[in-house]
Amino acid sequence: MVDDALLAALMLPGELPSLDALLGRPPWHAQAACRGEGPDRWFPERGANTATVAEARAVCRSCAVRVDCLSYAFASPNPAGLPGVWGGLSSRERRHALRRGLAPADAIDLADRRLRLAG
Numbered sequence: 767m768v769d770d771a772l773l774a775a776l777m778l779p780g781e782l783p784s785l786d787a788l789l790g791r792p793p794w795h796a797q798a799a800c801r802g803e804g805p806d807r808w809f810p811e812r813g814a815n816t817a818t819v820a821e822a823r824a825v826c827r828s829c830a831v832r833v834d835c836l837s838y839a840f841a842s843p844n845p846a847g848l849p850g851v852w853g854g855l856s857s858r859e860r861r862h863a864l865r866r867g868l869a870p871a872d873a874i875d876l877a878d879r880r881l882r883l884a885g
């Protein structure tokens with residue numbers, strides 16, 4: 767049987783962790799443009815249609831926390847090996863940016879300029 771005092775303590779709204787905290791999401795994720803989207807476009811299977819990644823990038827371009835997202839990826843234990851699209855950059859683009867020592871905002875600028883030139 768659950769103790770009423772323990773139950774009351776557990777039910778205090780201010781004491782409960784947020785779902786984001788429980789899932790290990792960083793605070794900036796609350797403003798992510800991809801929030802609520804499925805992972806398919808950001809973490810496509812190897813060999814997936816490139817249009818899938820392009821759709822993810824398009825969402826990232828309008829994201830308010832894009833620099834935070836890429837900074838988070840850059841700060842991960844294996845930023846170059848991290849799969850998926852982060853801050854609108856593919857793993858290949860992140861590897862390239864890291865090799866050049868680019869800050870996240872500069873890496874985003876460079877990736878966007880390359881896309882404009884290619885498009």
Ligand code: SF4
Nearest residue numbers: 798800826829835853
């Ligand atoms: S930059 Fe892209 S992947 Fe990162 S939080 Fe924003 S929408 Fe999601």
